[in-house]
Amino acid sequence: MGQTISLSLPEAYLPDLRTAEVSYPVALSAIEEYTRLVDIEGDESLKAYNALKYKLEQLVGKDLTNTNFYEWWEEEGIEVLSFRISLPDPTKTKSSIDAPAIREIVRFLTSCKPEEFSSQHPFANKFLPFLDDWFHKFLALNAxxxxxxxFFRQKDSNGNWFEHSPDALVMLLTGHVT
Structure with missing residues (x-):
């Protein structure tokens, strides 16, 4: 069916947004239903919380133990939470990812212009800014x-702050320490 994001990467290196789009409305509805239940009845025993967790784990096939269904409004909101839950985790690739692919992922992660990565697909466009965790997990598995x-500001041994350039990040991720 082709890519849904304008990244120059093989399909195996891209998040499965089609699966996420199918699971997303179910996850969103389940979390909304849980929120209404808690607002009306409470959930001191966590019975409904555990039922929600189980339902969503069955839906998406991943462990959601570290997911906070309780206070989504204090984090990124219910839509982003539902998207993150619905998006399948990255997998280990059969072969090593090469420097051009890593460079493209680094470009995505370090870009301040999400519009560079637009899609013809409205669902993908809506959640492009929230693919950062997925790509970080992908790199952790495959780089x-x-x-x-x-990817963050750091202090060198002299106490000076610096950020790795995209080229330096590619070198680090490919095992060519700078």
């Missing part, structure tokens, strides 16, 4: 080396 901290 020769990976540390999420490389």
């Amino acid at each position: 020769k080396s990976y540390d999420r901290r490389w």
Whole structure:
């Protein structure tokens, strides 16, 4: 069916947005239903919480133990939570990902312009800014080396702040330490 994101990557290196789109309305509805129930009856025993967790785990086939269904309004909101739950986790690829693919992922993760990665697909466009976690998990599984901290400001041994350039990130991720 082709890619849903304008990234120059093989299909195996892209998130499965089609599956997420199918699961998303079910996840969203289940969380909304749980929220209404808690607002009316409460859930001190966590029986409804555990039932929601089980239902969603069965729907998406992944462990949701560390997912917070309780206070989504304090985090990214119910729609983003439902999307993150619905999006299948990345898998380990059969062969190593090459530097051009890593460069494209780094470009996506470090870009301040999400419009560069638009899609013909409205569902994909709506959630493009929230694919960062998926790509970080993908790199953790498939890059020769990976540390999420490389993508943030750091202090060098002299106490000076710096950020890795995209080229430096590619070198680190491909195992060519700079």
